[in-house]
Amino acid sequence: MSKSNLTEKSAKEINRLFLNKEISAKEIVDAVYKQIEIVEPQIQALNSITKDLAYKQAGELDKKISKGEKLSSIAGVPIVVKDVICVKTYPATCSSKILENFIAPYEAASTNKLWEAGAICIGKSNMDEFAMGSSTENSAFKKTKNPWNLNTVPGGSSGGSAASVASMEVPVSLGTDTGGSVRQPASFCGVVGLKPTYGRVSRFGLIAFASSLDQIGPFSRNVYDTALVLQHISGYDLKDSTSLNVEVPDYINKITTTSLKGKKIGLIKELMGDGIDSEVKKSIEASVKIFNNLEAEVVEVSLPNVKYSVPIYYIIATAEASSNLARYDGVKYGYRTAGAKELLPMYAKTRQEGFGAEVKRRIMLGTYALSSGYYDAYYKKAQQVRKLVAQDFLNTFEKVDLLISPTCPTTAFEFGSRVDDPLSMYISDIATIPANLAGLPAISIPCGFDSRKLPIGLQIIAPSLSEELLLSAAYSFEYACNINITCRSFLTAK
């Protein structure tokens, strides 16, 4: 029994079975790749699998456990990593033609910590090219499907990481969140997704999109597993000068012992108005009742500058991206156009052929915003309004402990329905972007379904470095909400 449905199990349970020697690491890896073989043709969540590495790591784990070595709380847990994070000697493509053949020459800090702790690397997941998008349709390689409805997108940009967890290929995965790229696909795929405080997790080895916004975060099918992964990837790193040199709390201990009784929670008024689907709104209103049942007080709060988040973001993120992506020039790594006889045309043709439409659009927008004569009007202005958004949060957190909102204005949408209208795609990030602008930790957890049986996500936002409070609230809510978020079509094949 314990082996036959292994891929449905949580990371916590797989770790327990492994530490109790009820199952070997090799058997875990066998079960995961069997599930992947069955699921992948439909879901297409993965760009590549790392079988050699997985079996090597499993072999080492099995040796260690037979020798009686003490192993960690994540040992034996299989993990999928978004293809924007470097796993040494394996491809890191960013789902872009320009990095199609790029082999990572070093290991990211976050994954290094995971492998050191005994987690097992299963594969690299599909994404919107360079993490730019909200549907994973901008991948140069494949279309990842939403496990709940194969005609709808999984969200993005970390769509592959979300879909691989929802379709039970793995219990946990890593994504990255620049404007909602973990939380939005988590919402669409009915899983838990966390964006930690900016600086909580080292970005070393994460291929940069927008450096002042990017943060690595976990996906899982329950809050406990997200806390578990966060525990193992957090902490200061000399190689990332923006990582914060502060102690990492014992999240697992905190979430299982903290109550919400007497806590004050603010429902963000600006994110419950026009543009939010009525079924989503209803589900969030039901969530408010659940918090009330947990003896938390929910009040409506206003953050007046939050409504400017999307325009701020699409200046700052694209400006930073235009600078970060200048490195793809066909010289040191990646794709180079054939036959260009001079340097400048080689650069321009390489980039023209190597980047997809959305990446080029954003490079253009960012270059424009930073160009002579427009810098003050766009880039500086956006940075000033960003400050006002951050101040709105600071002011509000003097009155409440946590904030809630829908994670997304809608549930998952159909393939092709938004790709021709970039602005409509951008506006769908309205609820997730504010936390990135302010650098705050935020989580999406499933809170219900719409009439099409597509999952709805509740977003909780906490003050800086208050992940333990954030996760505690999510953990209590998950228990009280008690909805079944198992995507039944992808239970382990018998």
Add this chain to the structure above:
Amino acid sequence: MLSKQQVEHVAKLARLSLTEDEVELYTKQLSKILDYIDQLNEVNTKGIEPMTQPIPTVNVMREDIVKKQFDRSEVLRNAPYEEYGFFRVPKIGE
């Protein structure tokens, strides 16, 4: 509203050799996006310090020690063209 000439200029700055169709498409799409972004102008930001990043850290320094991090062959492994242990590029200049 962006002009076609502006889009071509920005493409040059961004080192992108866009096709005619792309110039046309981006002229339309970027104009629409910039119109939307223009709503920021209704916010009074007089005297507001621009926020460059979410944490207060400035100028993180470390000891400047030379360390070997990669073998030359590891670094060149990803190069599209290499020769004699160097990155090879086409000729520079007219």
